[in-house]
Amino acid sequence: MEKHTVLHFKKNCISCGACAAISPNYFEMDPEGLAELKGSATVDDHQELEIDTEDAKAQCQEAADVCPVNIIQVKKK
Numbered sequence: 167m168e169k170h171t172v173l174h175f176k177k178n179c180i181s182c183g184a185c186a187a188i189s190p191n192y193f194e195m196d197p198e199g200l201a202e203l204k205g206s207a208t209v210d211d212h213q214e215l216e217i218d219t220e221d222a223k224a225q226c227q228e229a230a231d232v233c234p235v236n237i238i239q240v241k242k243k
């Protein structure tokens with residue numbers, strides 16, 4: 167599979183918990199109640215994680231789809 171990048175604009179998280187509930191392998195709630203993209207690096211104003219499997223892409227896309235403020239994106243590299 168082509169590499170994809172998951173982007174998460176954590177500063178805009180409204181702490182609903184939906185991403186962590188549907189995609190716990192990739193998202194968890196931090197002690198402040200904001201979603202954290204597991205294993206990600208902070209790049210500029212957001213978090214990024216490279217993924218390269220269909221399974222990872224599907225799980226991260228599910229999180230993106232349930233986020234009510236659309237701050238999770240899955241993009242082709």
Ligand code: SF4
Binds near residue numbers: 178181185
């Ligand atoms: S679904 Fe969106 S708003 Fe809700 S916790 Fe996850 S990143 Fe934050």
